[in-house]
Amino acid sequence: MTASGVRNRPIALAIFLIFAGLVGLWASFQLMLEKIHVFENPDAALSCDFSIVVQCLANLQSQQGAVLGFPNPIIGLIAFTAPLVVGAAILADARFNAWFWVVFNVGVAAGFGFILWLSYQSIFNLGTLCIWCMTVWSVMIPMFWAVTLRNLKVGAIPAPRSIRKAASAAYSWVPVISIIGYIIIAVVAQVRLDVLSYL
Template sequence: MTADLESEAVEGAEPGAVEGEEPDPELTGPAPQRWRARTATEMIVSGLVGLFVSFKLSIEAWELAGDPGLDLACDINSSISCTTVAQTWQARILGFPNAFLGILFEGIVLAVSVAVVAGVRLPRWYMRCVEALYTVALFFALWLFTQSYFVIHALCPWCLLITLTTTLVWAGLTRMNVRDHVLPGGARLRWFVASGNDWIITVAFLVVLAAMVLVRYIV
């Protein structure tokens, strides 16, 4: 009976903790600066790629506005075509090219990421606002993907890259906010993130998206 109780106590303990000891603060407490800087650097790389693609899409939208019959370099066939996607209403959900929103979103997250690398700890309310804003960006990017995949039946390679970078930036931002106690979550969740297990979810999600593209448009 005593052995059973001791076993239950160990099983119920927080990950990374030994019975009678507190969980490792390195894994469940606020993230150390070196970890935050590394995560922010990953966000900067993805954000810069996203910013470049957003500018590229903005230029192409401008060119198409002047010449609707223009064939873009990323027009491979009827299924892989930037022109086909760019000429739909979904590409101008607010009345102007969606790429302009991409420039806004990437600019904000890049500014935050650079500040984090420099060692700045922004207020919790500010990071929550950034989290909310970029969550909107992620859902918007995924909505555009589903529209292209299920409704338009054509994919834009640049837009696929935006979906990839937006997912990676959101994952990094959320990872950081969980560890810094900006977002609600217990020690188990912070341990899960600090141990790098969240990457499994991110990679699995991206693999599913890639498989969808390969099955319908390439294989």
């Protein structure tokens, strides 16, 4: 492989996708273990329950915790294999066509929309913050921006030149954009739930 070929591969994105996939799988696995624990003993105290506000029991037992009729962690255990495989494939010198990146982006965007909905439900309807859920949020937010901005930048997603230039400029700011997203969620949660007083 030529040096230019190496440079053209999104190595940093691949490494991040592997990291995000592993973190998402771990958090989903921990939530699934807690769900099994609840099935076995509905009155059990869960390891992720720290206070009336910072806990996962309410989320796991809610309708929002089983949107498709089965526990949401199962979705995570399936879905987070995708970024892990894509990242590993890129490091192994795989080249994907534009349609593949668009399909992958649609999946990531769906996951991003899902965690936004879940965060709203958690803060405004359930009145709790689930540690493992927030771990999933923490990787989905930068994954959405990284994949979307990369696809706009390279033209995998058709867009006017001005939007491609803006995406290219914003791509290196994904960490900052993600931190802003974290801060927004944290501020909303604090205003709504007064989280700090329960820590």
